[in-house]
Amino acid sequence: MGSSAIVSIENLFKSYHRGDQVIPVLQDITFDIAEGEFLALMGPSGSGKSTLLNLIAGIDQPDSGSITIGGVDVTALSETELAKWRAINVGFIFQFYNLIPVLTAFENVELPLLLTPLAKAQRREHVEMALRVVGLADRMDHYPGQLSGGQEQRVAIARAIVTDPTILVADEPTGDLDRKSAEEIMDLMDRLNEESMKTIIMVTHDPRAAKKAHVIRHLDKGILNNAHSQDTL
């Protein structure tokens, strides 16, 4: 695990509005994530962990505070700049996979590469490589509906890593999977972290999934508790 911070979060506040009512979600969050770290964010429902993940991934904006990733303050970027930044720097893994049902596994993984200047042959090379990494090279012509939940999530992981992003963010990646598939997915993510030195930020309810992380941080009512490494568990 590297020691320099790839993600630096300072004095982050986020609230939602329901009519006139202001509901604070995140309050004064400050912490760093080291390059190559595998971080698990845990906490009860409504604690703000998914909101924090979305803010780190650049798909939501805070009320105040800053998030610096790889030297870029993502809170200062415009919508268009954020979209470009996400395409290069963030690989997103969703709980419900969010694959496009009318596209094959290959085409789903190829989607982020359509935003790059890569030629067709180069795209194919990258997609096949990503699908090999997740062990689905033989299923590239299958549609999501023809795959199991675990396989779908592996395609989603291939889609997340195909652009070789700076960070991988995962929102309950095992939340919709049976135990065996969940273990396979966590092993795969562990391998990506160990072998490819991918920085992974994962939101999970599942203590078994969290065990794979190097660092676990707990959120409760929008307040971040102290981190503890797996060694201290």
Add this chain to the structure above:
Amino acid sequence: MHILKILFKNAFRHKLRTGLTILSITIAILAFGLLRTVIGAWYAGVEASSAYRLVTRNAVSIIFSLPLSYKEKIRQVDGVATVSYGNWFGGIYIDEKNFFANFAVDAKTYFDLYKEYAINDAEKAAFLRDRKSFVAGRKLASRFGWKIGDTVVLKGTIFPGNWEFVMRGIYRGKEPNTDETVFVFHWDYLNETLKKNASTRADQVGFYMIGIKDPSQAVRVTHDIDGLFRNSFAETLTETEKAFTLGFVAMSDTIITAIRLVSFVVIIIILAVVANTVAMSVRERTNEYAVFKTLGFGGWRIAGLIFGESLVITLMGCAFGVAATFPAAAAFGKAMGAYFPVFSVEMETVWLDAAFSLIVGLLAAIVPTYRSLRISIADGLRMVE
């Protein structure tokens, strides 16, 4: 994988819904094309009219005649090259439903003036020799299966009695918009019969058809002709052939306006249908567009996906509609040949079909695109179909 492939796959995700929408557009384009063609057919006579021809009629109304004696006076007007004349005969062939235009014309001058009616020399000579003969357009002869030498009887309505004619020639149109359904026979035959049976109606013509040397002098010539007969018992009204034909079309102006209106209403209705389909599709896929945004697809790309899908649907419908318009127009033209001698789909109609489809496709996508771009990624990801 190309974006076009995604557009097609998205468009046909709900095959039945998209299929029905495309069918609706096809029918709308077909209806629009046919209605435009009907309007075009109405104006075909106007389009086919020559700038080198004037028409002189009774100033009071077309139903009143003019003396034959005007012919020589008109011929002497400066700028006049040819003078011909005729009468609307209004004869019925067997039954009223077999309607076609039939005129008594001055055989010697008629085909010299109407050069777009091509008739071979032998048939023309035979027509000129036989005072009880007639010449019919190719489509008219084909409609009733008439052949050279056949005898045809018309029942007179304006000029009572059974009138027997022998077919001596068939003319063909030199231009695509030339009317090939006209029946012409000798004015002399009509006049001689009238001299015997209704002498007060003899030596009267319904209208003069005048060939002029220079179209730029048309206004001056019309004034000169009408000036000759001012304050006479049968004053004249001379106008260009185009204005004369437009005068007839103007009688149906309200119907034409209604048809034109309906053709545009069809387009507005189809806009609502396509807009509904696109809105439903986009709303169902709010989550997917959020995923696209997460992957880095910017606003323009998301807009491109929605507009593209809308255009795929409308342009496919347009293509099918245009393809169906030609055979439908041919069948319609055949069935209604008596009323629309020239019934062909103009290229302008096809371009209008394409333009309206493009506009409908673009307009239908505006609101769904706006909504899709407005929703935040986080909210979009929470929405499940």
